[in-house]
Amino acid sequence: EDKVVQSPLSLVVHEGDTVTLNCSYEVTNFRSLLWYKQEKKAPTFLFMLTSSGIEKKSGRLSSILDKKELFSILNITATQTGDSAIYLCAVEFKKTSGSRLTFGEGTQLTVNP
Amino acid sequence: NAGVTQTPKFRILKIGQSMTLQCTQDMNHNYMYWYRQDPGMGLKLIYYSVGAGITDKGEVPNGYNVSRSTTEDFPLRLELAAPSQTSVYFCASSYPSVWAEAFFGQGTRLTVV
Numbered sequence: 001e002d003k004v005v006q007s008p009l010s011l012v013v014h015e016g017d018t019v020t021l022n023c024s025y026e027v028t029n030f031r032s033l034l035w036y037k038q039e040k041k042a043p044t045f046l047f048m049l050t051s052s053g054i055e056k057k058s059g060r061l062s063s064i065l066d067k068k069e070l071f072s073i074l075n076i077t078a079t080q081t082g083d084s085a086i087y088l089c090a091v092e093f094k095k096t097s098g099s100r101l102t103f104g105e106g107t108q109l110t111v112n113p
Numbered sequence: 114n115a116g117v118t119q120t121p122k123f124r125i126l127k128i129g130q131s132m133t134l135q136c137t138q139d140m141n142h143n144y145m146y147w148y149r150q151d152p153g154m155g156l157k158l159i160y161y162s163v164g165a166g167i168t169d170k171g172e173v174p175n176g177y178n179v180s181r182s183t184t185e186d187f188p189l190r191l192e193l194a195a196p197s198q199t200s201v202y203f204c205a206s207s208y209p210s211v212w213a214e215a216f217f218g219q220g221t222r223l224t225v226v
Contacts, residue, residue, distance in 0.1 A: 009153070042203060042217035043156070088155055098144065098163045098209060100171070103155035 002027040004091050006104035013079055014112050021074040021107045023089030031099055033065055033072050036088040038106070043088055046074070079111045115139050119204050119218035126194040126225045134189040134221050136204030142216075144207045145187040146171075147179065149200040150220075156203060162187055163209070194225045 004025045013019055025033065032050045036043035047056045049065035049072060056063050060079075065072045076083055086106040092099050120135045138145065143164045148156035148171075158171030162181040176198055178190040187206075191198060201222050207215035 004155070006155075041219045044217075045215065090156075100158065100161065101146075101215075102172075103148075103157070105153070105155045108153070 002091070002093060002102050004089055004102050004104035006087075006089050006107050008107060009105060010108040010110070012110045012112065015080060017079050017111075018075065018077045019079060019109065021076075021087050021089075021109070023072045023074070023104055025070050025072075025089075025091045025102075025104075027091050027093040027102065029094035030067070031092040031094055034090045034092065034101070035063055035072075035074050036090065038086040038088055039084075046087075076109075079109075081111050081113055084109060084111045117204055117206055117216045117218040119202075119221050121221060122219065123222045124224070126191070126223065128194060128196065128225060130194050131190070131192050132194065132223075134191075134202055134204075134223075136187045136189065136218060137185050138187075138204075138206040138216065139185065140206060140216065141184060142206035143184070143209055145181065146205045146207075147177070147187070147189045148203045148205065149173065149198075150203060151200050159189065159202075191223075196225045199223060199225045 007022045034048045035046040047063045052067040060077045063074045088106045089104040090101045117138045146161040147159040150156050157173045160179040162168045165184050168179050201220045203220050204218040
């Protein structure tokens, strides 16, 4: 069964802290791993990772994939209260009728002032 | 600039009632999806469609039906609402396998009492 597991499920930090969110997966026919940020409403796209060891960066956020260990991390440095959200990891895998995404449970990040 | 539009935003149903959640996209995306998100959980795929006239079951299809008569519209039907269907429902669309460009609707919060 295809599955995506995120940890921790929730995290509370203070502004300025650095956090690391984890995502492990077991899927057949892996194609890519994606990170989304979900505030009050719809998820918004952060990163897509397809190759091992290549870090993707956007401002204070960065992410990397290890396809051998079936693992990805999302780092947020110098956290701000606006980073408070649910961070979703999703893995795209190929099916006979196209590709699909399986989502993890998400990590609820709370950044306190 | 509409993107993916879901209606209604909020609904309360009584057990056994039926309703249709509407989803429309104006980006000419082939792929459309329905997810549900329970509190503290990730997104679970209900049904998806890779093009007009083609639909397929996701992880949690029981109790739901879909149709895709046009590229733009992908309604989700609940025939006999049950309390277990209380959730937030998200519709999404994308080009084939281009999840980095997937667009999510703003969600429909459904409560079954």
